[in-house]
Amino acid sequence: MHLAGLIITGIGAIFLFLGSFGIFRLPDVYNRLQAGTKCTTFGAFFTSLGVGMMEPRWFWKCLIIAVFILITNPISNHALGRASKKSGIPLCGESVVDESGKFEQDNDIK
Secondary structure (H helix, E strand, C coil), rough: HHHHHHHHHHHHHHHHHHHHHHHHHCCHHHHHHHHHHHHHHHHHHHHHHHHHHHHHHHHHHHHHHHHHHHHHHHHHHHHHHHHHHHHCCCCCCCCCCCCHHHHHHHHHCC
8 A cells, every 4th residue: 555655645745746837837827727737636636646646644635635626626727717817917828718808798797
């Protein structure tokens, strides 16, 4: 069980590294949020789960933390992206489509 925990923790560390690399490489705040959200969610999830597997007494606590991360991290990053859009931060020049205004008009979101 200890070896499986090490492998899962290593997978989580790789996700976290790739997420940080994506934050440096991507051109604007919206792309960075997307990369950061996916990688930190999976990275923290696998790291927490791996630690729980390496230390069986902590497994249920680590599982609760991992589920909490799976629920809250995407929601908080969505709120950051929405706040960035409402404050007027533009997309990068390479972005092809911006449909956010169409959805706001259809749903009368203010």
